[in-house]
Amino acid sequence: MFLYNRINKEELKQRLAEESFQRKTISFYKYHILDDPQKFRDDLFRDWYPMDCFGRIYVAREGINAQMSVPEHHFDTFLKTLEKYKILNGIPIKYAIEDDGKSFYKLTIKVRPKLVADGLDDGSYDVTNVGKHLSGIDFHEQIGKVNTVVVDMRNYYESEIGHFEGAICPEADTFREELEIVTDLLEDQKDKKVLLYCTGGIRCEKASAYLKHKGFNDVNQLHGGILEYSRQIKSAGLEPKFIGKNFVFDERLGESVNGEVISKCHQCGTACDAHTNCDNHGCHILFIQCPECAKKYNGCCTPECAEEKVAGKARSAEKRVGFGNSRKFRKSLSLIQAEQDKLTVQ
Incomplete structure (x- = not known):
């Protein structure tokens, strides 16, 4: 069995378009030290490729970060494969807000030095000393309170099309750059309650630990990110405080949270978030x-x-x-x- 895709992009997309079954778009991550990331990567490919699972999965010594599209008729079997691995057993799964089943067209699993390219020396601070995890409802209730600041830990091309009300959205296009900008912007606000958020939560794990290392006293993060927030708010029948579209790293490039279009076409200025x-x-x-x-x-x-x-x-x-x-x-x-x-x- 070849442990990588050998079919060209055009044929793969054609096959996806012709599928007669439905898919579920999901994401999950976990920081967990792996002894052999390459073997873990190869084992996952052997498990998921026969089920026609698609997605973009990054594996590193520090854990896994995955965005996937799984056929509905194989979903229970897929969940059982997670139970085989200590790192994946019981891992929280986030489901797409809008899902047409066309988010990915092939399975890509790569071994990387880090899950998130932050440019930091993890040995210089305690990466496990993270901020307080807030549920979607708790995060929702904290927004707008006195002495509270909301910070978008995503890149600017993500926050431009959608963000939380009143959030600080730095003009950064790398996570490493954003950490530096946020630290400088909030230098005189270290005693305020800081609310961090990102797409699924993984960037906030590193960001919250870094801010605590820099002397911030009350650091909080949206557990499960925008994806989990949207699910909880919808389930509770509340009006979301996230306006616009949530950028996603797959073929869709975005999914609407509250139906508003808050960005503009970069060429003519008309309302657009595509x-x-x-x-x-x-x-x-x-x-x-x-x-x-x-x-x-x-x-x-x-x-x-x-x-x-x-x-x-x-x-x-x-x-x-x-x-x-x-x-x-x-x-x-x-x-x-x-x-x-x-x-x-x-």
């Missing part, structure tokens, strides 16, 4: 684009990229780096501002 990647594969920047601009720019982020796509030319690395080190969002901010300046002049 992320896409520039269709010039030499660029592939992540940005927000409305249907009209997608048609106008041929799925690309700028006229230059549209021209390169038609000509079949690959954008040089020098041009990409010219917008900044990140290809995900900072470049997007720069190019969109330049494009809007052009429109204003015209």
Whole structure:
């Protein structure tokens, strides 16, 4: 048995489109020291591949972080496979807010140095000394109280399309950068109640421990992240305090929480919260684009990229780096501002 996918992307997507059964999109994570991450990775692939499980799973010596799509008719069997492993037995599972079953089209399991690329030396502070875990309901009730500050620990391209009311949303596009920004922003607020949140909770585990290490006295985190918050609030019949869409790292790129659209197309400024990647594969920047601009720019982020796509030319690395080190969002901010300046002049 090959322990990796050997089928091309186009065929895999076609197979997914032709499936006659339903899937469940789930996510889970756990920090737990693994003696042999590579063996654990290979064992998981042997368990999940025959069941047509798809997803993006990262394994590291410190644990596992998984986003998956599991066929409904195999779901009970899938859950039984979790019982085989100490790290996965009883692990909390989060379910997608909106689920069309098309979140992933293949199974990818990778071994990485860390679950979250934070750039920190874990030996320099106690990573197990995390903040207080708050349920979705408790977190909901704390928002807006005196001497309480809410902090979005996701990247800016995530928070731009959706965030909690009154939350601090740093303009960062890496977790490492965000830790530094948040620490500086809250330097004079160490005695306030700090409420941290992210998509599923994994980034807050590291962030809360880091803030406590930096002298913050009352650090709290949303247990299960936005995904679990949405489920609990809906079950309780409450009006969510999260506005907009929750960004997700799969083919959907987002799922609405309260139905509002709070962001704009990066090219024309119309209300829009649909992320896409520039269709010039030499660029592939992540940005927000409305249907009209997608048609106008041929799925690309700028006229230059549209021209390169038609000509079949690959954008040089020098041009990409010219917008900044990140290809995900900072470049997007720069190019969109330049494009809007052009429109204003015209």
